[in-house]
Amino acid sequence: MLEVDGLVKRYKTKDRKVVEAVKGIGFSLEAGRILAFLGPNGAGKTTTIKMIAGLINPDEGDVTVNGYSVSGKPKEALREIGAVLEGSRNLYWRLTPLENFEYWAGIRGVSRKVARERGRELMSELGLENKLGSTVQQLSRGMQQQVAICAALIHTPSLLLLDEPTLGLDLDASDRIQEYVLKLAHERGVGIVLTTHQMEIAQALADYVSIIQSGTLTLEGLKSEVLERYAGRSYLFELGAVASVEVRRKVEARGGVWSSKVEFRVVLDDPTDIYDLMRVLEPTAIVKMVRETADLAMIFREHTRMASASEEALRGVTS
């Protein structure tokens, strides 16, 4: 359904240097699946999302949605895409949700009658049918975001791009959106690309996970496979006293990430490495040592840390 092939995006900085924001990214997504597209700030997530939507032209590579190339057949491709973009309102605040649906459907070639019917249906699915007549500016932030999702779905796209859809929302609104996104994908067959910094949301929704760092995909696969890959390799240590600077450094050199002065997490490829780590910690008392089940937050933290370290090492070699 979605094929992203070798996307490259370069920008010129103000001092005329060329920066490669996205470096040959490629992935695919089937209908009815959710891809969590994760990465730290500035990794190239939004640029990639906007290239998929045709809002940024790639320097190399192409995106096809249901067989339509975004650069070659934009008209056909755009009929298949709906998007809720981060940092944008995505709606006219002076209009009601229903009026917004009529407008956004209209400029996508959908008739007013169909837009009204579909808009009512979408809003009632989210329990917002009594808000059809209020202007968007009168709605809460959570409701506005739900209406924006409805507006992005008004022309029944097969691909929905959600850039930070739950950012800044309260728990209730976030839960509603998550529930709805799952329903859209698994019951309606809409392919969804989701970017978020909230790992628990990615964990709850994703079928596939991709981690992008410095414009390169550093991890991708089925969520279950990714979790399996890291399962049982993460350990939580709690010490009986504050570790010395030297001990802290040694732990960090072995991949440990300190969450407080007495607590750190570490991912060990070889379980026998734990003896080496315990020797490093001597003579500080270990009051707790737990083998953790893997979650996306831990994997993301560990993975981006490793990718940064290897990038820095590479930079050291080349400079």
Next chain:
Amino acid sequence: MLNALTAEWRREWIQLRRYPTEMLSELVVIVLVFYGLFLGASYMAGGAIFSGRLSDIIVGYVLWTLSMMSVGTMGWTISNEAQNGTLEQVFLSPFGAWFILLLRNMASVVISLLFTVITLFSVMAITHHYLVVSLWDVVPALLMIASAMGLGYLVASVTILMKRSQQLLNLLQFILLFLIMSPTASLSGPWRWVGIIAPFAPVVALLRNMMTKGESILSAGDWLIWSVVNAVLWLLVGLTVFAWAQKKAKRRGNLSHY
């Protein structure tokens, strides 16, 4: 496409209806301007003026305001949509942003024209002075608006790339006013081309022939043909430059964050 057109119309209409004070203040301005034109012209030249010159002034004024609106609407739409956080959604339309801008411009012109016509009839009824405006006057008006839309696309191109266009718009207003006021139609030799190619120039000559000499549109010489050529030329130039600017903005990735 019809769905897009009606959607654009409805949006404009809803916004007008929902905020009646804005609509009312726009109406008041138009009423005052026309009332001023009627009374001012009547006072200065006596009743005789109403048969001819005043209609020229009114038609000229209406055309000028509609043209300036067409020149400015597209650029204003882009910066306004960007500030509202809806520009990217407009660019997601399969019809293309150029088409949505065209529709919005058309909607603004027609609504403004509607206001003007209603106001004009009301003022004529109050003052008991009636203008004689031929239906043929619509042809040069449409040609002038087409040229203005071409310029509008140029302003939109600047907005999309530079993110600001107000200064350009101010400057453009003076240049266009100069072109309209100058007797470009009477230029000869190679300079004659200025009167043909410069925006609005041939259509202004056409209007002058029609209004001051009382000629019919068909007997206004080559000016009708040149006006059509001029309108098509500027529209094409505007569309071509806008397509290029849009491509460049998408390459630079600056369709948002204004």
